[in-house]
Amino acid sequence: MRLVLVLLQLLLAHALAVPGLAAPDTHRLGTLPREALAEMIVPPYSLGDPIGEDGVWSLLNSGGTQAGYVFQTEPLAPLPGFSGAPIDMLVTLDLAGRFIDVRLVSQNEPIFVSGLGEAPLRGFLEQYGGLSIADSLVVGTPYGAAGAGSSLVYLDGVTKATASVRIAHESILAAALKVAREKMQGIASAPPSRPDPDHVEALTWDDLVAQDIVTHAVVRNAELNARFADTIWSHDDPEARAAPDAAFLDLWMVDLGPPSIARAALSEETLAELGRFAEIAPHDEPILLIESARHGLVGEDFVRNTAPDLLSAHQGGLPVALRDSDIFVELAPGMPEGRAMILRADRRLGFDPSAEWTLNVLALREHGMLRPEIGSASFEIAHATPERFFERPAQPVAQSPWREALRARTADLGLLALLLATLFAALWPGLRRTASAEVLTPFRLSALVLVTGFVGWWGQGQLSIVTVLGVIRTAIEGGSFAFLLYDPFGLAVWGAAILGFVIWGRALFCGWLCPFGALQEFAHHAGRLLRLPQIRPSATWDRRLKSLKYIALAGLVLLVILAPDHVDKAAEIEPFKTAITTFFLREWYYVAYAAFWLLLGTVLFKGFCRYLCPLGAVMAIGGLLRGRDWIARRAPCGSPCQLCRVKCAYGAIEKSGHVNYSECFGCLDCVSIHDDPARCVPLVLDARRPSRARSAAPLIAE
Incomplete structure (x- = not known):
């Protein structure tokens, strides 16, 4: 315990x-x-x-x-x-x-x-x-x-x-x-920035150069020769050897994504064409390259609108895909002369134009005439455009799993809260009104219909011994209990059941919130309507059978400790998953097992709940937290009156008249009898006495 x-x-x-x-x-x-x-x-x-x-x-x-x-x-x-x-x-x-x-x-x-x-x-x-x-x-x-x-x-x-x-x-x-x-390196953890269309600056090409918005890189022939020194290609570029101080690569590089920069670098016609390109490919970042030396940016076999064979890029340790934008480039007055082309990089693939990235320029040399051997050298040129030209969309942060689960069940949780509030009010301050003869049956049947349909089949709020066993296993293995939060609807039902322990014992959940228990009660009513003979074990056998649920609970707990991998199969002792979670859409033997208990319920009142349910055993033990005897009794209850004991289908009232709360499901039948002057024997007898001798029998519990 x-x-x-x-x-x-x-x-x-x-x-x-x-x-x-x-x-x-x-x-x-x-x-x-x-x-x-x-x-x-x-x-x-x-x-x-x-x-x-x-x-x-x-x-x-x-x-x-x-x-x-x-x-x-x-x-x-x-x-x-x-x-x-x-x-x-x-x-x-x-x-x-x-x-x-x-x-x-x-x-x-x-x-x-x-x-x-x-x-x-x-x-x-x-x-x-x-x-x-x-x-x-x-x-x-x-x-x-x-x-x-x-x-x-x-x-x-x-x-x-x-x-x-x-x-x-x-x-x-x-x-x-x-x-x-x-x-790995460089996995983007935030969305890339994009040009801010509302950022406006009056800029010229000289302003771009002065503010380091443009990158200018020069590679001279001497540096190129040094890269190929001591190789078979060291003498395969006579022009470089003849003029070591001349430029092999004279490159200007600027990001045209920000409108203010594009206006400073391009002619009106090219600017308009770039605008049309942006409408077609809004996620592409245009990069302008101007090369005025020998390199030329692309090889002889280059095809427009494809990836340039001599250029590549990387950012944050990952490659950046570059591709020609196929735009005829006409530069603004005052721009450097040379071969100009506009490349594009896709921001959706992680390219962040406001962060530093590196352009790799490949230099090739051939050795031999018939089947030349190709040698290469790479030059890296870093570039970064100032942050002020860009905006970064807010990172859509996915909520923590339990918050996301809570958001997804907001409406259901609201309806569940309304249902629980109604039950709490009806079973506590409104107990006597709820238990009145004209209210109890329609209220109880309506509540059980809601519990079966909404809490069970719709909300999937059927509590299970599986959760208890999972808590035990997690505690033994030192894991996290966060898995409980992935099902906020079920957790809310658990919270209500645990709070119910203190006020009513096991009665709140087992009698009012268990969907399978509600199905069994409907099966009982069906059996009564069909006039089926009812099985009512003797008091001795009733006590013996009720001990089975504690044996089942003990066996499952031992299995968690000794053979945890077999717990999921053993937990099938509960037919809840079949009848409630999957709505009988399972293998035939599981369906037959659940149907057996429901059919048995037509002649044996809630047999599974009373005798075999391991979760019911947990609820009964949790009910020991109950802080009050909430079912009123009178001195004559039990001696001489035995009406409530005889009428209690759960066998939860002893001969002494005392209520065994570990077996009480809170059906309120005894409360209804207790408050009814036409059915409560002490009240009936008291009403028949002469008025001067009439005195209501005192209550011994309230």
Whole structure:
């Protein structure tokens, strides 16, 4: 009993405090063997060698060179799921931080083990291909239509399993970002800046040069000769050897994205053409290059509107794709003379024009006549445009998983709060009014319909022993209890049930908030309408059968400690997942098991709830926190009156008239009898006495 009370306290404390992830148990967490990993790699890629000791492998392309990284999520980010165990996935990531593939390795989530099956989870993971870890990825759907300008990327969740896929999503991101930080360079963590259309300055070319808005680089022949010294190409450029002080490369470079800069550098005609280009390709940043020496910027085989063969760029350790914009360039008066071309770099691919980037200029030499050997030398030219010309869109920060889950369930939580408030009011200050003969039956049946339809099938708020076992397993393994927050709707029901312990014992949840319990009660009413014979065990057998739920609870707790990997199957002792979570859409034997208890309920009143439910055992033990005897009793209750005991279908009233709150489901039948002068035997007898002798029997509990 003390163990369960401690666990209930842990449930509240950790659900509110949400500590950070504990260090993974490296003795428990393992990686797949190389052979198994290799089989899961998508062709034409293949598995390379391990990198370090944290389970990260190199990913090779068809040519055998490194193309990215392969890793499992469990060793890097062991976020516990609802079973207490992490969801393990294999991630292949390219060198630019884009997902190539995400595949499921193992999982023990109750909803996927035998509920929906693994197919929906595998389908969810297929959405990651082509996305980047720099994207703002969100599980769910946006409110209203997702605008084309939104930089949040929404992943479709899995109905009835949103909390579990959120855990899988966070595991993937946490592991991928850890690999990026440790193994990769330059992954963008914020959206790139873009030219500010409202920033206006009156600038000339001389102003651009004076303010270092333009980069000017000169490479002389002597420097070029030095690059090829002591090679077979050292004598293959007679012009460079003849004039070592002459310029081989005389390059001007300026970013034309900011309108003020473009107006200072281009003629009116070219400026207008650049404007039309910006309408067609709004995400491209135009870069003007003017070269007035021998290099010429491009080779003889260059084709317009393609990537220049002699020019490339990089920023932050990653390559930047450059491409000719195919614009005929006419410069403004006073500009340097030379060959001019406008290249473009796509900001959507991570290029940030306000940050420093580097242009690589390639110089080639040929040695030999028939089949010449090609030699090359690269010159790096750094460029940065002042920040004032750009604006940076606010980073759309994806909310923490629990906040995102809370946002997605806002409307449902509001309706649940209204339902809980109504129940609390009806069962506490309004108890006697609720228990009146004319109110009780319609109110109770209406409440149970709402609990089954809204809390159960719609809200997926059916509490389960799986959560309790997950808390126990997480506590044993020293993990994080944050998984509780991925299901705010269920957590709210847990909070109401735990608060109910103090006020009513187990009665609030078991009698009023359990969807499967409501289904059993409807089955009982159906049996009565069909006039089926009712099974009512003797008091002795009733006590014996009620002990089974505590034995079931003890067995499950032992299984968590001794064989945690088998808990998900053992927890199927509850038919909740079948009847409520999946709405009977499961394998036939699970459906038959749930149907058995409902059919039995037509002749045996709430047999599963009373005799076998391990969650009911937890609720009964939690009910020991109850601070009052809330069902009123009179001195004659039990002696001589036995009416409430006889009418109590739960067997929760003893011969003495005392209420056994560990077995009381709060149906209010006894409260209704107690307050009814036409049914309560002491009140009926008291009404028949002469007025001078009439005195109401005193209440002994209120």
